[in-house]
Amino acid sequence: MNLEIFNMEVVRALYIVSAVLFILTLGGLSNPETSRRGNQYGISAMLIAVTATILGPQVSGNYSIMIILILLGGSLGLLLSKRVKMTEMPELVAILHSLVGLAAVLVGIVNFINPIIEYVGIEKTIHSIEIYLGIFIGMVTFSGSIVAFGKLSGKISGNPLILPAKHYLNLIMLIAIIYYGYQFVSVETINHAINPLTMMLLISFVFGIHLVASIGGADMPVVVSMLNSYSGWAASVTGFMLSNDLLIVVGALVGSSGAILSYIMCRAMNRSFISVIAGGFGTESSVVSVKTEDQGEVQAIDIDEFKSMIAASKKIAIIPGYGMAVAQAQFVVNQMIQILKDKNIETIFVIHPVAGRMPGHMNVLLAEAKIPYDIVYEMDEVNDDFESIGLSIVIGANDIVNPSALEDPNSPIAGMPVIECWRGTHTVVLKRGMSTGYAGVENPLFFKGNTKMLFGDAKESLSKVL
Amino acid sequence: MDIGILKESARQERRVAITPNVISKIRKLGYNVLVEQGLGLNANFFDSEYVEAGAVISDTSNIWSCDVILKINKPHEDEVDKLSKNQTLISFFSPSTHPDLLKKCAKDNINVLSMDSVPRISRAQKMDALSSMANIAGSRAVIEAAYTFGRFFGGQITAAGKIPPAKVLIIGAGVAGLSAIGTASSLGAIVRAFDTRPEVKEQVESLGGQFLTVSLDEDGSSTDGYAKVMSKEFIDAEMSLFKEQCKDVDIIITTALIPGKEAPKLITKEMIDLMKPGSVIVDLASQQGGNCELCNRDEITEYNGVKIIGYTDLPSRLPSQSSELYANNLYHILDELTPDNDGVININMEDDVIRGMTVIKNGEITYPPPKIKVSATPKTQEKKIEKLKPVIEKKGSFLPGFIAIFLLFLVGVFAPESFMNHFTVFVLSCFIGYMVIWNVTASLHTPLMSVTNAVSSIIIIGALTQISSVNTLSLILSGFAVFIASINIFGGFAVTKRILGMFKK
Numbered sequence: 013m014n015l016e017i018f019n020m021e022v023v024r025a026l027y028i029v030s031a032v033l034f035i036l037t038l039g040g041l042s043n044p045e046t047s048r049r050g051n052q053y054g055i056s057a058m059l060i061a062v063t064a065t066i067l068g069p070q071v072s073g074n075y076s077i078m079i080i081l082i083l084l085g086g087s088l089g090l091l092l093s094k095r096v097k098m099t100e101m102p103e104l105v106a107i108l109h110s111l112v113g114l115a116a117v118l119v120g121i122v123n124f125i126n127p128i129i130e131y132v133g134i135e136k137t138i139h140s141i142e143i144y145l146g147i148f149i150g151m152v153t154f155s156g157s158i159v160a161f162g163k164l165s166g167k168i169s170g171n172p173l174i175l176p177a178k179h180y181l182n183l184i185m186l187i188a189i190i191y192y193g194y195q196f197v198s199v200e201t202i203n204h205a206i207n208p209l210t211m212m213l214l215i216s217f218v219f220g221i222h223l224v225a226s227i228g229g230a231d232m233p234v235v236v237s238m239l240n241s242y243s244g245w246a247a248s249v250t251g252f253m254l255s256n257d258l259l260i261v262v263g264a265l266v267g268s269s270g271a272i273l274s275y276i277m278c279r280a281m282n283r284s285f286i287s288v289i290a291g292g293f294g295t296e297s298s299v300v301s302v303k304t305e306d307q308g309e310v311q312a313i314d315i316d317e318f319k320s321m322i323a324a325s326k327k328i329a330i331i332p333g334y335g336m337a338v339a340q341a342q343f344v345v346n347q348m349i350q351i352l353k354d355k356n357i358e359t360i361f362v363i364h365p366v367a368g369r370m371p372g373h374m375n376v377l378l379a380e381a382k383i384p385y386d387i388v389y390e391m392d393e394v395n396d397d398f399e400s401i402g403l404s405i406v407i408g409a410n411d412i413v414n415p416s417a418l419e420d421p422n423s424p425i426a427g428m429p430v431i432e433c434w435r436g437t438h439t440v441v442l443k444r445g446m447s448t449g450y451a452g453v454e455n456p457l458f459f460k461g462n463t464k465m466l467f468g469d470a471k472e473s474l475s476k477v478l
Numbered sequence: 479m480d481i482g483i484l485k486e487s488a489r490q491e492r493r494v495a496i497t498p499n500v501i502s503k504i505r506k507l508g509y510n511v512l513v514e515q516g517l518g519l520n521a522n523f524f525d526s527e528y529v530e531a532g533a534v535i536s537d538t539s540n541i542w543s544c545d546v547i548l549k550i551n552k553p554h555e556d557e558v559d560k561l562s563k564n565q566t567l568i569s570f571f572s573p574s575t576h577p578d579l580l581k582k583c584a585k586d587n588i589n590v591l592s593m594d595s596v597p598r599i600s601r602a603q604k605m606d607a608l609s610s611m612a613n614i615a616g617s618r619a620v621i622e623a624a625y626t627f628g629r630f631f632g633g634q635i636t637a638a639g640k641i642p643p644a645k646v647l648i649i650g651a652g653v654a655g656l657s658a659i660g661t662a663s664s665l666g667a668i669v670r671a672f673d674t675r676p677e678v679k680e681q682v683e684s685l686g687g688q689f690l691t692v693s694l695d696e697d698g699s700s701t702d703g704y705a706k707v708m709s710k711e712f713i714d715a716e717m718s719l720f721k722e723q724c725k726d727v728d729i730i731i732t733t734a735l736i737p738g739k740e741a742p743k744l745i746t747k748e749m750i751d752l753m754k755p756g757s758v759i760v761d762l763a764s765q766q767g768g769n770c771e772l773c774n775r776d777e778i779t780e781y782n783g784v785k786i787i788g789y790t791d792l793p794s795r796l797p798s799q800s801s802e803l804y805a806n807n808l809y810h811i812l813d814e815l816t817p818d819n820d821g822v823i824n825i826n827m828e829d830d831v832i833r834g835m836t837v838i839k840n841g842e843i844t845y846p847p848p849k850i851k852v853s854a855t856p857k858t859q860e861k862k863i864e865k866l867k868p869v870i871e872k873k874g875s876f877l878p879g880f881i882a883i884f885l886l887f888l889v890g891v892f893a894p895e896s897f898m899n900h901f902t903v904f905v906l907s908c909f910i911g912y913m914v915i916w917n918v919t920a921s922l923h924t925p926l927m928s929v930t931n932a933v934s935s936i937i938i939i940g941a942l943t944q945i946s947s948v949n950t951l952s953l954i955l956s957g958f959a960v961f962i963a964s965i966n967i968f969g970g971f972a973v974t975k976r977i978l979g980m981f982k983k
Contacts, residue, residue: 034933035910041926042917044981051974054929058967061939070943074953078945081957085964092965093972101924101977108931108970111962118959119940126944126952135894240927243934248907250940252900259936260900261907266934268911273923309601365920372923379980386983390920399684461600 016069023068026060027258033057034262038269044385061258098380099337102236102370106161109239113153116246117213120147123253124209125202139253140197140205146249147209148189148216153242155220160235163224164369170232173225185219227288232369234277234288241270273371280365282417282428310446313464315476318440321464322477325402325438327358329394331431332374333367335408335443341471342381345407347478349383361388362404362431364412395432404433406441406457407470413441414455424453439463442470479821481812482512482536482544488551492520492797493804495548495569500805501531507812508821512536512544521797546823548808550593558582566823568811570594570607573837573845580845583838589825590838591811595845597834604810605831609653610803615792616657616733619760620646622792623729624665626778626785627758632666643668647723648687649744649769650733651678654762658731659687670727672719674712692719713742720744724752732769733762745770747781755783764788811835925977932970938963 018026033053040050065071066078096104124143131139162168175181192208192215199205227235248263250256278285313321322328330349336342349359361383367374378388398404406413409431416423417430433439434457441458443465457463466473481504483496494517496504501511511533515525525535541547542560549569553561558579561567563586571592573580583590593607603609623646624631633643644667648655651673663669663686671687679689692715724730724745730753734742741763750759750772761773772781773788780786793800814832815823827833827844837845889901918926941959944952 034936035914037929037933038911038914038926039917041922041929042919044919044922044978044983047922047925047981048975048978051925051929051971051978054933054974055971058932058936058971061936062942065939065942071946073946074957077953077957078942078960081961082964085961085966086968089965089967089969090972092969093976096973098977098980101928101973104969104973105924105927105931108928108966111966112931112934112937115935115937115941115959115963115966118955119937119944122941122944122947122952122956122959126947126949134892135896138893138897237927240930240934244930247934247937247940248904250937252897252904254940254943255896255900256939256943257900257903259939260904262933262936264904264907265911265914266930268908269915269918269926269930272912272915273927276920276923311604363921370924371927372921372925375921376924376977376980379977379982382980382982384983385921385981388921461603 014072015067015075016072017067018064018069020069023064023070024257026064030057030061030064031258031261033060034265038265098376099340100165101376102232102368102373103161103165105236105370106157106164106239109236109243110154110157110161112243113150113155113157113246116150116243116250117147117154119250120150120253121209124205129255137197141193142249142253144193144196144209144212146246146253148193148212149242149246149249151213151216152220152223153239153246155217156224156235156242157220157239159221159224160232160239164232164236168225170228172228173222175222175226178222178226181222182219185215185222188215189219231281231283231288233366233371233373234274234281234285236370237270237273237277239270241267241274244268244270277366277371280429282425310458310465311463313440313466315466315473317464318466318473319477321403321438321440322352322357323355325357327360327401327403328352329398329401329404329433329436330359330361331404331406331409331413331433332361332363332378333407333409333412334369334373335410335470337368337373337377337408339408339470341407341474342377342383344471344474344478345378346381346383348474349387351478359387360394360401362391362394362433363388364391364409364431367409367412391429391431398432398435401433401436402438404436404439406433406439406443407474408442410443410455411453413439413457414453415460416453416456419456433457434460434463437462440466442466442468442473444469479508479545479823480510480512481546481548482541483517483548484514484538484541485517486550487554487557490791490794491551492794493550494518494521494523494797494801495550495804495808497521497523497801497805498527498531498533499802500809501528501533503809504812505532507816507819509546509812509816510534510821512541514538514541518801521801523798523801550804552576552579553583555579555582561586561588563587565589566591566825568593568808571837580837580843584843585841587841588838589823589836589840591825591832591835592837592845593807593811593835595835595837595847596811597831597847599830602831602834605807605814605835607804607807610807611793611800612652612654612733613657614796614800614803615762616654616731617661618792618795619654619731619733619762619787620658620661620665620729622787622789622795623731623758623760626787627729628756629728630666631662644729645727646670646729646731647672647690647720647727648731648733649673649720650735651675651682651687651689652733652735655731655733656681656685658733660685662729662731663687667729670723672716674716690719690723692716717744717746721749721752724749728754728757730757730759730770731762732759734769735763735766739766741766741769743769743771747771750781750784750786753782753784757784758787759784760787760789762792765790921981922978925974925981928970928977929974932967932974935963935966935970938967 034057037050037054040046120143163170189212192212195208196205224235244263244266248260248267251259251263278288352359363374411425413431413433415434417425417428458465504511513528513533513535515535546566552569552571566589568591572594573592596602596606630641631644634641646662646667646669648658648671651671659669659671669687670690671682672690682689732744734744759770761768761770763769764773764775770786772779773786775788776790778785778787825832825836834847938960941956944956947953
């Protein structure tokens with residue numbers, strides 16, 4: 013049976029339609045209003061691309077297997093998407109990235125053992141490089157994402173793995189990969205190429221693991237977006253390998269999207285991309301000159317005082333951090349703001365770009381709790397107006413509200429933009445105890461005269477306020 | 479230990495040192511609390527409330543024998559006589575202006591902690607009763623002025639005509655001054671404020687006041703958190719500013735106090751001559767001689783139609799509020815004095831705050847305390863430190879550009895045409911991606927990642943084009959790739975849809 017309905021020109025035309033729709037998909041995300049339509053575009057684009065490919069001249073058999081596999085995979089995917097809790101989104105995204113990486117590896121290997129077109133001369137060299145590069149990126153994405161998944165889901169420790177001479181280790185692995193790449197490209201027959209390819213697969217598998225394992229928990233947003241980027245580049249290189257422009261275009265879109273996200277996340281922590289990749293907080297400057305000067309005492313308050321502080325405020329800013337996600341406090345927070353609304357107290361949310369474990373993590377949690385997105389603001393939108401805010405409630409956040417980032421040039425987080433809630437009238441910090449944040453830095457905010465601490469589980473404390 | 483609280487003996491005093499709210503907290507520190515009958519009546523606190531909170535009603539002689547006596551006003555001479563061995567007294571004391579009283583109390587192992595000697599450091603703010611009282615006094619001063627002033631504070635346009643807003647000048651933007659600024663501007667008046675310390679400008683403006691300055695450059699800040707005495711030139715400039723203002727404003731509230739000294743005379747008789755009849759001056763410094771030349775203590779003086787209010791009991795005119803705040807200040811002090819919550823007072827002279835307050839320890843005068851570094855000044859300096867700049871900055875170097883062009887040139891030299899076609903598409907797509915992604919709002923970064931994740935499974939096309947192979951291994955591998963890519967496509971889009979569905983206005 014051969015369902016070749018479209019000729020190659022029609023397939024290409026449909027690919028153009030698909031590529032444009034993919035661009036519109038990403039464009040739609042500029043605004044929550046248009047984003048839902050954007051997702052529809054994406055679905056249509058994928059549908060068009062897959063249908064055009066299947067009905068085009070490139071596919072000439074095994075239709076039933078194909079359809080069964082797509083349906084099987086699809087049902088599994090749908091099941092996953094229904095089951096996943098919103099707090100588990102970072103894990104899901106990570107594991108899905110690993111699948112793209114693995115698919116890229118497989119496609120590369122198949123193309124290697126069963127080339128569709130025989131190339132000669134420089135074209136053959138380039139093609140071999142493309143295969144090699146595609147498999148390499150795919151493999152790093154695959155193993156890196158699996159480690160990221162493990163870290164995010166708590167299956168492996170979130171602490172950075174610090175091997176001795178880890179930078180040299182990375183360098184040696186990269187050199188080895190380049191060496192085997194040279195061998196892979198220069199050998200004449202496929203049989204001779206299998207050895208270097210296998211070596212590269214092994215090394216890049218370890219490389220991916222080591223790359224992510226050495227990055228600390230607070231840097232996870234960067235890691236997740238970095239892997240996102242890699243999965244795009246893997247697709248793009250595969251496009252080169254198969255001479256398929258659609259793959260190149262879409263892969264490049266995803267790749268640059270992930271790269272920009274990584275950049276935004278790095279900027280939000282005031283760290284260079286290299287330093288994030290090279291290792292976690294506290295490793296580069298473990299001898300931190302934390303000032304031992306007497307910071308004074310924190311002022312603890314109880315629920316009743318907290319209640320009366322809330323009642324006395326006209327405008328409240330809630331600053332959530334990863335601790336809110338851990339305590340699952342977002343639903344209680346929503347109940348609370350409903351009550352405040354009835355009392356005519358204005359409530360806003362202020363989100364730091366790296367709050368949580370993935371870009372936009374807090375926004376998703378708040379959206380899940382049905383908190384309207386038009387009262388959720390970014391850090392930069394609010395930082396200049398804190399004077400007008402009567403009460404800031406910090407829920408499970410630490411480093412993102414640390415004034416030493418601005419005031420202490422010796423602080424490990426110096427220069428990182430932070431939410432300047434201490435400039436408001438009062439701040440209440442909901443916290444379990446006096447532990448430091450991921451960066452391991454003391455937070456002078458807790459000792460400021462206008463800061464009060466409410467110790468205990470955030471969810472419990474807030475539900476008592478209701 | 480037993481803590482005793484008596485009615486205040488001072489004339490016209492309506493405040494009370496301890497309120498029922500605080501009693502349960504004090505009892506948690508391990509103390510028994512004895513109160514005089516009818517203790518809080520003038521401040522609207524009933525005996526039943528005290529008893530309910532855990533206090534015991536007792537007679538005065540019993541209370542005088544308690545281990546700790548809490549008061550507001552400094553003790554009267556006969557009260558000093560009643561103080562017995564090993565007792566601790568906590569009250570306002572003004573040790574600098576009352577050295578004789580200090581000497582009289584220095585007997586019999588008595589301890590005296592003076593509420594007005596709490597050092598002005600940020601840790602001690604919760605114990606600083608002077609600030610609490612000044613806050614109330616400032617607010618009440620405006621109310622007294624409004625009561626005496628024959629007009630509205632806020633402007634209105636009515637059918638009967640236009641009412642201009644009152645103009646209020648507040649001299650001294652300390653706690654009392656700031657409180658007055660807030661109250662006056664919330665009544666709708668136009669508020670101007672003057673202070674010798676330029677750093678309070680921001681605070682004045684944050685409360686809705688306009689900060690007046692003289693052209694001379696002199697900073698009145700000092701290390702103890704209060705204003706200091708200024709130079710003659712500055713005072714001249716200041717006086718001419720006040721003179722100008724007197725012609726214009728309706729209300730003047732003066733709060734200029736320099737600790738331990740007579741209040742500076744800021745409003746002279748000739749200035750008052752310039753004021754409109756019906757204007758009001760409230761002099762919060764009248765206890766220390768007054769900022770206004772014609773002010774009489776505890777009286778309203780009328781001169782040329784200008785009323786000058788010299789009340790010294792403004793906090794006492796809001797008895798419930800001031801008692802509540804004073805009681806809280808006292809509680810915080812007791813909390814500091816009782817680190818083990820065992821109901822035993824421990825006057826730890828190593829502690830800066832307790833050291834500063836303790837004017838008599840074990841019958842010996844320990845006033846004045848050694849100077850401690852006050853955090854107020856370093857703090858203001860800290861503010862001046864420019865915010866640290868992020869290290870990631872765009873460097874205007876052409877080098878990367880040149881390298882990129884050179885590399886592209888190399889690619890062009892060696893690569894075949896087919897590669898160049900794809901490469902063009904690739905580079906342009908990267909730029910499209912770059913342009914499009916910057917428009918994505920930060921709140922949608924998670925759906926962006928999940929949708930790009932689904933989109934990147936476009937790699938399924940690569941697998942599909944190879945699945946028709948006759949080679950079994952190829953078929954298995956590409957079949958598996960199709961399978962996992964499908965998981966990703968369906969899962970990615972579905973989860974994105976789910977997330978986006980939650981983003982509601």
